[in-house]
Amino acid sequence: MNRPLLALAAVMIAAAPVACAQMPFASAAGAAPMLASPAAMTVHPNSIQPETTLQINAEAKINRAPDIAYITAGVTEERATASEAMTAQSASMNGVFSALQSAGIAAKDMQTSGLSLYPRYDYLEVKQRDGSTRGEQKLAGYVATNNVTARVRKLDTLGATIDSLVKAGGNTFSGVSFAIENDKDIKNQARTQAMKDAIAKAEMYAAASGMRVARIVTISEGYEYSPQPMMMQRGETASMVGGAPTPVAGGEVGVTASVSVLFELQK
Numbered sequence: 001m002n003r004p005l006l007a008l009a010a011v012m013i014a015a016a017p018v019a020c021a022q023m024p025f026a027s028a029a030g031a032a033p034m035l036a037s038p039a040a041m042t043v044h045p046n047s048i049q050p051e052t053t054l055q056i057n058a059e060a061k062i063n064r065a066p067d068i069a070y071i072t073a074g075v076t077e078e079r080a081t082a083s084e085a086m087t088a089q090s091a092s093m094n095g096v097f098s099a100l101q102s103a104g105i106a107a108k109d110m111q112t113s114g115l116s117l118y119p120r121y122d123y124l125e126v127k128q129r130d131g132s133t134r135g136e137q138k139l140a141g142y143v144a145t146n147n148v149t150a151r152v153r154k155l156d157t158l159g160a161t162i163d164s165l166v167k168a169g170g171n172t173f174s175g176v177s178f179a180i181e182n183d184k185d186i187k188n189q190a191r192t193q194a195m196k197d198a199i200a201k202a203e204m205y206a207a208a209s210g211m212r213v214a215r216i217v218t219i220s221e222g223y224e225y226s227p228q229p230m231m232m233q234r235g236e237t238a239s240m241v242g243g244a245p246t247p248v249a250g251g252e253v254g255v256t257a258s259v260s261v262l263f264e265l266q267k
Contacts, residue, residue, distance in 0.1 A: 222258030
């Protein structure tokens with residue numbers, strides 16, 4: 001009576017390992033599609049390996065003759081009192097402004113660039129009763145200064161304009177600088193040339209390494225500036241009076257632009 005039951009138990013025991021052995025394979029089969037999913041293995045099209053990129057920095061400068069100049073001139077007066085110093089500089093400065101107006105400089109092209117008043121001291125050695133000396137400062141007077149920066153649009157009158165300032169009472173001259181008033185076009189030319197130079201460099205490096213430029217990844221605009229060379233730092237005004245107009249040479253001024261470009265290279 002118990003033989004059928006024993007036989008059935010033996011069959012169930014024998015089948016259990018087979019079922020257990022199959023379970024891992026079933027689990028692995030279920031996980032396989034997740035590991036091999038195309039979405040998981042796909043690389044983003046904008047993803048770039050560092051070894052395939054090339055960073056290029058390029059700079060371009062465009063030179064042109066200036067069409068405008070800036071001059072800074074004024075007066076310095078010293079008097080015993082502050083009030084006297086300010087009155088003296090005011091009288092001389094009125095002459096400077098009148099000279100600029102007579103030279104055709106518009107009011108919008110003139111701007112006060114420095115106005116100051118300060119005491120000046122003399123330093124003396126005072127002898128003491130014991131024979132020693134000590135330093136002592138004594139008020140010598142007051143110094144008043146006033147400067148104006150003027151924009152000169154007619155460069156052929158620049159020398160004569162400087163001389164007229166001196167004759168009108170100006171006794172300080174800080175210098176002259178040249179520029180291009182409307183420099184938008186020349187700046188764009190410099191930017192364009194800088195970009196062309198960057199591309200040319202990238203193609204050269206790519207060819208030398210057996211690769212080619214695939215695309216531009218990023219473009220970063222760098223600095224740009226317009227140097228303004230100084231003609232002189234300070235002029236002795238007395239030597240300018242009575243002779244020919246002060247000679248002035250504008251030369252050229254340059255606009256510089258730079259760009260930084262990241263390229264992707266491919267075989």
